[in-house]
Amino acid sequence: MLIAVDGPAASGKGTIARALARHFGLPHMDTGALYRAVGLSALDRATSLDDGPALAALAAALDLSLLEDPRLRHAATADAASRISALPAVRGALLALQRSFAAQPGGAVLDGRDIGTVIAPHAPAKLFVTASPQVRAARRHAELPGSDLDAVLADILARDARDSGRADAPLKQAPDADLLDTSEMTIDGAVQRAIHLVQSRTA
Numbered sequence: 669m670l671i672a673v674d675g676p677a678a679s680g681k682g683t684i685a686r687a688l689a690r691h692f693g694l695p696h697m698d699t700g701a702l703y704r705a706v707g708l709s710a711l712d713r714a715t716s717l718d719d720g721p722a723l724a725a726l727a728a729a730l731d732l733s734l735l736e737d738p739r740l741r742h743a744a745t746a747d748a749a750s751r752i753s754a755l756p757a758v759r760g761a762l763l764a765l766q767r768s769f770a771a772q773p774g775g776a777v778l779d780g781r782d783i784g785t786v787i788a789p790h791a792p793a794k795l796f797v798t799a800s801p802q803v804r805a806a807r808r809h810a811e812l813p814g815s816d817l818d819a820v821l822a823d824i825l826a827r828d829a830r831d832s833g834r835a836d837a838p839l840k841q842a843p844d845a846d847l848l849d850t851s852e853m854t855i856d857g858a859v860q861r862a863i864h865l866v867q868s869r870t871a
Contacts, residue, residue, distance in 0.1 A: 669694060669775035669870055670790075672783035673862075675797035676839060677746075677827050678804035680850040680858055684797055685779035687859040688866060692777070697769045699780035699787070700749065702727075702762050705734040707748030717748055720757040727761035743812065743823075750827045753781070754834040763787070781831055784842035793869040794845035795862055801825055803851045 675681035689696035706727045770788040784794035805821035831839035846865045850858045
């Protein structure tokens with residue numbers, strides 16, 4: 669069973685993907701963490717976030733132990749990840765790793781922004797998880813003590829524009845993906861709806 673979960677920042681896709689993995693007993697990959705790890709590596713090395721070849725080299729030799737680094741959740745790392753994810757050279761360097769994870773026997777759950785369209789377009793179950801920008805900003809604001817809500821919303825909108833407007837693997841709903849809008853849902857409600865949608869697709 670292969671499950672692809674896509675959606676914009678703070679939509680709840682990561683929480684839902686992890687819950688699906690637990691429910692169905694599948695391994696899970698947060699592909700956004702790969703880009704954050706590359707971004708963190710670039711920040712640590714003072715590598716320009718516009719230097720495609722240098723960033724692709726960091727991605728190709730990515731130290732996977734960075735996936736456990738708490739700095740992955742820092743705002744600066746998330747911003748770096750959003751910027752470098754628009755670079756085709758970086759996306760190409762991480763493509764094989766993601767597809768290999770998706771191809772393992774028994775299946776997997778992957779969440780990101782191009783899972784159902786690029787990484788695993790053949791996945792039998794695809795979800796596109798979203799919520800209004802205002803709701804997503806409020807969620808992110810609650811996770812960041814001392815943050816300014818207006819600034820968080822502006823950052824959400826900027827990331828949406830970068831993710832949806834990039835030429836290579838833009839964020840978009842796959843034609844055969846089920847839409848799950850979590851704006852008015854509790855976490856439990858969204859998870860239960862996701863499980864139902866996946867079961868409907870894989871029955």
